[in-house]
Amino acid sequence: MKQRTSFGQHTLAGEYFTSAEIFAQERERIFGRHWLLAGHVAQLPEPGSYFLFELDRESVLLVRDAAGQIHAHHNFCRHRGTRLCTEAHGELKGGLQCSYHAWTYGFDGALRAAPNMQEVHGFDRADHGLKPVALANWRGFLFLNLAEEPVPFDAALPALQGKFEHWRIEELRSVHQTVYEVEANWKLFFHNYSECYHCPNVHPHLNKLTPYRNTENDLDEGPVLGGPMWMSNPEGSMTMHGGRCAAPFADLTDAERGRVFYYTLFPGAFLSFHPDYVLVHRAKALAIDRTQIVCDWYFHPEAIAAPGFDPQPAIDFWDLTNRQDWQLCVDAYKGVSSRAWEPGPYSELESQLAAFDRQYLRALGVEDPASRLRRA
Numbered sequence: 001m002k003q004r005t006s007f008g009q010h011t012l013a014g015e016y017f018t019s020a021e022i023f024a025q026e027r028e029r030i031f032g033r034h035w036l037l038a039g040h041v042a043q044l045p046e047p048g049s050y051f052l053f054e055l056d057r058e059s060v061l062l063v064r065d066a067a068g069q070i071h072a073h074h075n076f077c078r079h080r081g082t083r084l085c086t087e088a089h090g091e092l093k094g095g096l097q098c099s100y101h102a103w104t105y106g107f108d109g110a111l112r113a114a115p116n117m118q119e120v121h122g123f124d125r126a127d128h129g130l131k132p133v134a135l136a137n138w139r140g141f142l143f144l145n146l147a148e149e150p151v152p153f154d155a156a157l158p159a160l161q162g163k164f165e166h167w168r169i170e171e172l173r174s175v176h177q178t179v180y181e182v183e184a185n186w187k188l189f190f191h192n193y194s195e196c197y198h199c200p201n202v203h204p205h206l207n208k209l210t211p212y213r214n215t216e217n218d219l220d221e222g223p224v225l226g227g228p229m230w231m232s233n234p235e236g237s238m239t240m241h242g243g244r245c246a247a248p249f250a251d252l253t254d255a256e257r258g259r260v261f262y263y264t265l266f267p268g269a270f271l272s273f274h275p276d277y278v279l280v281h282r283a284k285a286l287a288i289d290r291t292q293i294v295c296d297w298y299f300h301p302e303a304i305a306a307p308g309f310d311p312q313p314a315i316d317f318w319d320l321t322n323r324q325d326w327q328l329c330v331d332a333y334k335g336v337s338s339r340a341w342e343p344g345p346y347s348e349l350e351s352q353l354a355a356f357d358r359q360y361l362r363a364l365g366v367e368d369p370a371s372r373l374r375r376a
Helices: 022-029 187-193 206-210 301-305 312-336 348-364 369-373
Strands: 036-040 049-055 058-064 071-072 089-091 111-113 134-138 142-144 173-182 225-228 260-265 269-273 278-287 290-299
Touching: 022 278, 022 348, 036 049, 036 058, 058 142, 058 225, 071 142, 173 301, 173 312, 187 260, 187 278, 187 312, 187 348, 206 312, 225 348, 290 301, 290 312, 348 369
Parallel strands: none
Antiparallel strands: 036 142, 049 058, 049 089, 058 071, 134 142, 173 290, 225 260, 260 269, 269 278, 278 290
């Protein structure tokens, strides 16, 4: 088993959770430049299907065209900035038309019609298509990058390449979604997800299914962090009854069927691969002290169609666990917001938190983040 270490690091200083100046830097240098998980291809089943991804002042429209290609555009008209789509998702017929002056765009973003603009000298429709947003499709999950010249997806997240193919993620469908809004800083959710040091005390049922020391992280540096945990029952899963809600994914190895794989994707997603389903958390910083978590439970269509299929034990298990964890995040945020707070030392069971903090500080532009996090 790989030796875990926190390199003598302490937690982040309180200012990283409470400073409006640092939060403004995060919005620009982290959320404005890194790849963000927006959704899944299953949300765009037909030509004209669309959904919105919204973060801070940005609204991005993802839409499928008649050829099946998916496009991502900034959700505003190029004339005077009016939002094109105001509903979170829906079906469009033929194109996108601005409600203000009827400028009309194809799903590919090209401006098709601009009434009366032929009277404007030098106006060329080709110069006024929708502003594109960088889009990547990784095994059916759709990622966006708001930067004008983003680092290519494969170069930014190389650890994802070749992983998780046995779960056939691109074929999965969400059977349930829960949206949580929690009064805590977004980084505390990464901290909470990345360790099971707290599990015996807070999640006794979870700890029974996967004892907190039954873990080995295979990714311990960079934007993708995590690894597997061994289940006490190799034929079980993470549910209220400890059994599976569906047959295991057909391509899994025997070793994969007996484990749960937990990974964080900096800066906005947690992926949990079970033998019978995939759980996805998407974290969005709404404010310095408020975070939205969107949680989806994904199953294979064959499992969904099987007689007696019931995902509720998996939904209830993680909803209970989530709510327990979110309360911890709220309580932790109150503590790190105190003027008396001083960073505490990480245990060796919290090596992933130390790695997250290093990645976070690198993203902010801090040189030698490990030394910044060590205390004399």
